[in-house]
Amino acid sequence: MTAERFDPSVADRRWQAAWDEARCFEADSNSAKPKSYVLEMFPYPSGRIHIGHVRNYTMGDVLARYRRMRGDEVLHPMGWDAFGMPAENAAMEKGVHPAGWTYDNIATMKGQLKQLGFALDWSREFATCDPSYYGHEQALFVDLYEAGLVYRKESEVNWDPVDMTVLANEQVIDGKGWRSGAEVEKRKLNQWFLKITDFAEDLLDGLDTLDGWPDKVRTMQTNWIGKSQGLEFRFVGTNFDETIEVYTTRPDTIFGASFVAVAADHPIARAVADTSAEAADFIALCKKGGTTAAELETAEKLGLDTGLKVAHPFTGAELPVYIANFVLMDYGTGAIMAVPGHDQRDFEFATKYGLPIPRVVAASAEEAGKPFAGEAESGDGVLVNSDFLSGMDVEAAKTEVIARAEAEGWGKGTTVWRLRDWGVSRQRYWGTPIPFIHCDGCGVVSVPKDQLPVVLPEDVDFSVPGNPLLRHPTWKNTTCPKCGGAAERETDTLDTFVNSSWYFLRFASQPADKPFDAAEVAQWMPVDQYIGGIEHAILHLLYARFWTRALARTGHLEVQEPFASLFTQGMVTHEVYSRQDGPRELYFTPAEVERTGNGASLKADGGPVTIGKVVKMSKSKKNVVDPEDIIRDYGADAVRWFMLSDSPPERDLPWSEAGIEGCGRFVQRLWRLFGRYDAAATGEDKALARKTHQTIAAVAEDIEALAFNKAVARLYELTSAAEKAAPSASRNHAIRSLLLMASPMMPHLAEEAWHAMGESGLVADAAWPEVDPALLVEDEVTIAVQHMGKLRDTLTAPKGASKDDLEALALASANVQRSIDGKPIRKVIVVPDRLVNIVT
């Protein structure tokens, strides 16, 4: 006899303990079975698990459990992306130590993940802030340095002149510092860089091999890497004694150039500023504001005429030289030839400063004089008003200009990449210390490997803004490993994206004395299925691909691509609640807010709060929901089922409470059905047997495609069919199959019912049900009958009926005849097993 109701508050813990005890989910690196590495992006320990995590890890868990049922040795690990800014913010706001705050959060969140019953190999858990992890990272960083992949250069940061500290882009709001409210400036610092551009071509080519990745991610990375062919050439000064190197991707439009523009920190601009106060002021003005591309691109186009003139290489005409705030020193040569007719930024600039806007490309030669309709035309066409280029198409003209420039010796065709080297310096405490020492005599010296890890000091002060490592009284004082003299440690720490660029290798193998064992890593890599948010489509995934290649080049690895298949889940979204407090926006969690009609108020003080847009749940906006309450009320299986139902996993999921209750009811409904399993029942139910086998095949296909919402719908259908069926051997088979198919999704219920059915062992170790291919095909099909493409009737026909038979059946329909109304039939289209369309 089984209990009336399934009680998750007892069953969840019972089976979680049973899995732990049996060590079901610990991966064996020496197994003879086929390997399967299933990985979800590890979480930042922000405090508590949120719904987005639950969705992500439930998907991975279903796949991991399914692959185990299919006989694979599965590696499904979990750990913590534990360095980052929120820990320092907590230290400043609450006076807690970043380490204590982080490890407390990890303990809480690990407990929450355990409550969800995930099939994780906890024996491999680590946090990136463990010195045993970041110490190995320091060693790898030194290896990359020795391979010439690490260097230092000056680079701009967001500088808060009041707090005297570097701000993250996120901390710059409308050009002002988030705490001080001061206007942010760009400031140059000497920083550490990784030579990702060395691998630009390879990272681009590698995308073609990643068949298991979504096309949209490959497209985004392709555009990000941004390979472009163009022309680099010199303009010669006519009233000054220098040349200006420019780069353009549109050499075909060279006859449309009406001015030249240089970046504010271009050497020409600086030289002009030396003698012109006006230019110096303008350059200072360009320093205002933050460093993000979005900010630079949308800022008002500003320029200053330097008075310098250069000669057009073909016409000899004099063009003015401007300093412009929209030209970037980092891209190309830091100077451009501006063609206002065919580049929108140049168009806006020329309009503002009254510069000519000639047309050199048109839809046809006849439209050579057509005026512009208020914006630049960057599309294809035929060259006009362009001397020897007139009449050519854009591609031919590009080739011709490059050929002439090279023949005449004033320019050359070049490839330029949008991708820039990866700046990894952070002027912060809670990150991996960069393992280098600055010595007055020896310069920059790496810390010898036997002195690693360089450990963060624990006694740090967060009462004032700025980098605590820089002002720590003793930490940076050390001796030079080369000369033994007094020297200082580097106080910058590494970007946290470095931590997440190799954690999947450490999960596969974690010896104490080195980052990983090459042979053991080779057992598991590449990751067979990587699952994470679409927001990581570019940065994290590109950095991890680069780091893997860099480790391959330095002899640590064989594999080039870390992630064979990628699935990008949609984000869980929720509206944002906030209130203005001076210069700062204060955010509130949905739990702190009372939603009333179309308004909202804060529970604590009853005052109104502003309802913002529905956006991805994030710690900084506090629009997060705590899953623990729902687990307590409905059990882990209902929550897991809810995460998989309805919304396609790649799509955003707007969070709502509605629906979870239905999932709780379905858990009980399944439990009742499982209770009706009757070992003594005999007899066959052909229709149910067919439905069962069709479902097994379809659910397997859906899970492999990560189409969980479709698998769920099919399980509902089979449940309904089995409920309506009379007891029989076929029904027993349906029930048993249903239990096994549901087990990756509702593992606790499945174990409990399996046990109640008298089965021995764990469902977690059971095999996926077999399919009888003979039962997959239907012998009758429904045919749609259309007249002029409109549905007039449906009819039933044997599968595989001939075209003539179907046509005859269709014409025999009274509905069809009425619709045709005696008109002559011109054509009949028959799609076998699907439809007949009659055209009159």
Place this chain on the structure above:
RNA sequence: GCCCCUGUGGCGGAAUUGGUAGACGCGCUCGACUCAAAAUCGAGUUUCUUACGAAGUGCCGGUUCGAGUCCGGCCAGGGGUACCA
């Protein structure tokens, strides 16, 4: 600004990839059971129309015997934009 994605009933979505639009679930309505409620079970649920039927997949246009699906042009929302993770 630029790159990428998404848009289908009251809601989440399905549609064998050009072939019956709305599977399945949520919600709602009605009914059964009950003294009553919960739970459970059954029926209904795109819109308009008394009906025949017509319209309908963000908007406008195109290709096709046939378009949610393909093409062109828009609109709206979201993600990324190199120091949020």
